[in-house]
Amino acid sequence: MWATMPDAAHPLGALLREARRRLSEAGVTDAALDARLLVEHFTGTTRSQAITDPTLPVHGVEPLIAAVERRLAGEPLHRILGFREFYGLKLELSRETLEPRPDTETLVDAVLPFVREVSERRGACRILDLGTGTGAILLAVLSACPKASGMGVDISADAVATATRNADHLGLSNRFAAVQSDWFEEISGRYDVIASNPPYIPSQQIEGLQQEVRHFDPVRALDGGADGLDPYRIIGEQGPAYLAHGGLAALEIGHDQKADVTAIFSSCGWSLVEALTDLGGNDRVLLFTRP
Numbered sequence: 001m002w003a004t005m006p007d008a009a010h011p012l013g014a015l016l017r018e019a020r021r022r023l024s025e026a027g028v029t030d031a032a033l034d035a036r037l038l039v040e041h042f043t044g045t046t047r048s049q050a051i052t053d054p055t056l057p058v059h060g061v062e063p064l065i066a067a068v069e070r071r072l073a074g075e076p077l078h079r080i081l082g083f084r085e086f087y088g089l090k091l092e093l094s095r096e097t098l099e100p101r102p103d104t105e106t107l108v109d110a111v112l113p114f115v116r117e118v119s120e121r122r123g124a125c126r127i128l129d130l131g132t133g134t135g136a137i138l139l140a141v142l143s144a145c146p147k148a149s150g151m152g153v154d155i156s157a158d159a160v161a162t163a164t165r166n167a168d169h170l171g172l173s174n175r176f177a178a179v180q181s182d183w184f185e186e187i188s189g190r191y192d193v194i195a196s197n198p199p200y201i202p203s204q205q206i207e208g209l210q211q212e213v214r215h216f217d218p219v220r221a222l223d224g225g226a227d228g229l230d231p232y233r234i235i236g237e238q239g240p241a242y243l244a245h246g247g248l249a250a251l252e253i254g255h256d257q258k259a260d261v262t263a264i265f266s267s268c269g270w271s272l273v274e275a276l277t278d279l280g281g282n283d284r285v286l287l288f289t290r291p
């Protein structure tokens with residue numbers, strides 16, 4: 001109905017039904033939720049308006065029509081919206097940033113007790129987030145721990161700019177800095193925590209990933225080299241020079257990488273202190289110290 005009259009005013013309830021119908025007929029999982037979020041975002045309306053005032057006339061529906069078409073073409077919902085929630089924070093996405101995943105919240109939960117303990121004991125705690133992307137991990141930790149501060153590192157200038165904007169919007173820029181660097185290349189000083197969710201997919205497996213990941217997440221955020229372990233070798237070998245005495249390394253890993261990453265870190269003098277699983281019960285986070 002809307003494509004023939006994009007300039008007309010459409011009742012909010014009818015827009016929602018039409019968006020839901022199109023998405024569900026195309027087999028989009030979570031069609032109802034996606035329709036609601038697209039309608040709210042692209043018409044500037046709220047969920048309660050849709051419930052209490054479904055006849056509310058909405059003008060200028062072209063952006064909504066275009067957004068639904070993008071979803072029908074397979075683009076992930078949050079890429080279209082341009083943001084995603086992570087650890088309760090609204091984070092802007094951009095072309096070269098990974099869409100942060102709920103499983104990565106496991107890493108935030110894993111480091112917070114250590115960050116709080118160091119902050120309480122010393123009045124400060126410094127965190128280095130390698131491969132920061134949107135800034136997700138570091139910003140989540142800073143939002144939960146007011147005495148912590150940190151540096152987000154990314155090889156992508158676009159990611160560094162996005163993480164910086166996210167810190168501004170969240171009111172965290174006084175404790176957050178971001179730098180473009182190939183891992184430790186531009187880094188100096190020592191940090192209490194080195195955190196990273198590095199690219200860890202073996203190069204050969206990228207082609208076989210779901211279309212939504214393969215086409216819309218940046219390859220540089222996914223590709224961990226021939227066996228997926230290259231970044232862990234770099235962090236394991238070079239990390240000790242940037243770690244404060246008694247510090248912690250916290251790493252997200254692929255579900256089948258626990259033994260390999262533990263072996264790499266052990267060979268560099270680290271000790272595994274904890275291994276955590278994600279919401280699906282898969283190995284997801286490893287914590288190491290240097291005795």
Ligand SMILES: C[S@@+](CC[C@H](N)C(=O)[O-])C[C@H]1O[C@@H](n2cnc3c(N)ncnc32)[C@H](O)[C@@H]1O
Nearest residue numbers: 098100131132133154155182183197198199221
């Ligand atoms: C899996 S993403 C993680 C993004 C974010 N930390 C998160 O958890 O949502 C990996 C990130 O590492 C960055 N990266 C890839 N190679 C890098 C390198 N050599 N040096 C620094 N960052 C790199 C990518 O640009 C990407 O932002």
